Amino acid sequence: MKTDFHAIDLEKWPRAQTYNYFTETVSTLIYSINVTMDVAILRNTLKSKDLKFFPAYLYLVTRAIRRQQEFLMAIQDDMLGYWDCRTPFYPILHDDDKTITFLWTEYDENFEVFYKNYLSDMAQHGKIHGIMSSKGAPPSNNYIIACVPWFTFNSLSMHLQNAKNYYAPLFEAGGFTETNGITTMPLSITVNHAAVDGYHLKVLLEELQRTMNHPEEWL
Template sequence: MENNKFTPLDLQSWSRGQMFYYFTQMTLTGFSLTATLDITIMKKALEERQFKFFPAFVWAVTTILNQHMEFKIAIKEEMLGYWDTLTPLYPTFHEDNKTISQIWTPYSNVFKDFYSGYLDNEKEYGNHRGVLAQPVSSLPANCYSVSCLPWIDFQHFSLHSYENKPYYFPTIEGGKFTANGDKVSMPISISVHHATTDGWHVKCFLEELQALMNEPLTWLD
């Protein structure tokens, strides 16, 4: 299961210290971009084993994010630092009235353990209504948002927040599957704060996520 240890950062010694100051104090900046993932191999492997795609997508995204400190930076008790792991906060869809509620599942680097926790949460909280399906008091401080618009093959998705508070975790959005011959693809959008994340980090995330999706037998069996 996940380790929620929080490690403080020193801006003077941190290699991104000046960049963090610049993009938080001088020019408050974030960015988002959309790429295309080839999900052919992963989708086929999941279907053969009767696993749902979305929790596998959430697990894969969280696994790669957790390998990079830049995606796990936050402020805790007015102190800048980073968590050992992120907890995915994701939507559950209510078919009857077309609304969503948010659910979170503690991360495990063992896919089947995370998948089991996901199913347990869906069973217990999936029919709860409201913004948060689980008790607000239990919401972990290390939650980041990962979601999906399975009805839309978008070319770009940009999330805008109008809250006036520091937030440095990435936000991830998947899209509709598109079949092209024997290949199946999906768009993925990532929104980040430039104070903690550059294009290089996003490039690494996308490449490593694609590699993980291309080798599902290493984590499914």
Template structure:
């Protein structure tokens, strides 16, 4: 199992190149954003089938890997201090077919697909049947909803 990376570097807002945008979009015009992209998953799906792998953990891994490459997506706050996290971990919903409820679960990101895949399977085995809103307690603020 991957050790949870919660490392964050403080951002000096006095010299941060994005400070004016941060101020504008958090104080003058508070907003959030959602990103939707159409992608062709044909080759990915074929690879997953060939290697007997599930789609959802691969999807979570690929999106998290991409987000991790962009510091702009890894900004957060720790005790009021603006920080840039080293990495984000995906937080996702799982569906319980027997009672039609959902739970929010997260999995520690690892740059190795195989390790992340095993982390995901371990989380599913440990928490997948727990019918509560958050069966796995959050351990860090550096998760993102997907």
């Protein structure tokens, strides 16, 4: 999917003072939130259609952040701006030696297209070892999204070094928990406060949960 970078006019941008505060006065403030997502409807629907959960997770998170400029921000050529969308950049685990390789799949608004592209990337590059996949480095609009399905967690924090100009969000999901027919999944989101405030996270999480509860909208 073609994506463009759009420069922000700091003279007209409503968050300019907030951005300047967290880049100049505070220098850098990275923070993580941890929430619990209800994935019962999503998981059952995917199972009924024999579809994998992980690419659906990649798709829904990428779809949600595409709708909010705050999660698309970046600096290109010393200019602050935002992308049209982001590319999920995710680790895969090799069963033989338990090492990971980072792979990426270009986002497409059509889930069926994205899902097929994910399967194609896994088939072509998923078994080749090395920290960076044989597909090569991801495009500049990438963001890191991962899952540790082997255990659940109550809290997880990412600590980024030299993150002054890094505005891409980071997502980490955990293993499922099933209680009385309800399936939940922990989700940790790490953001740069210069780009994202708590309200923006609230809007993102509401949209993400809504699409998880209504897969008929995009399947």
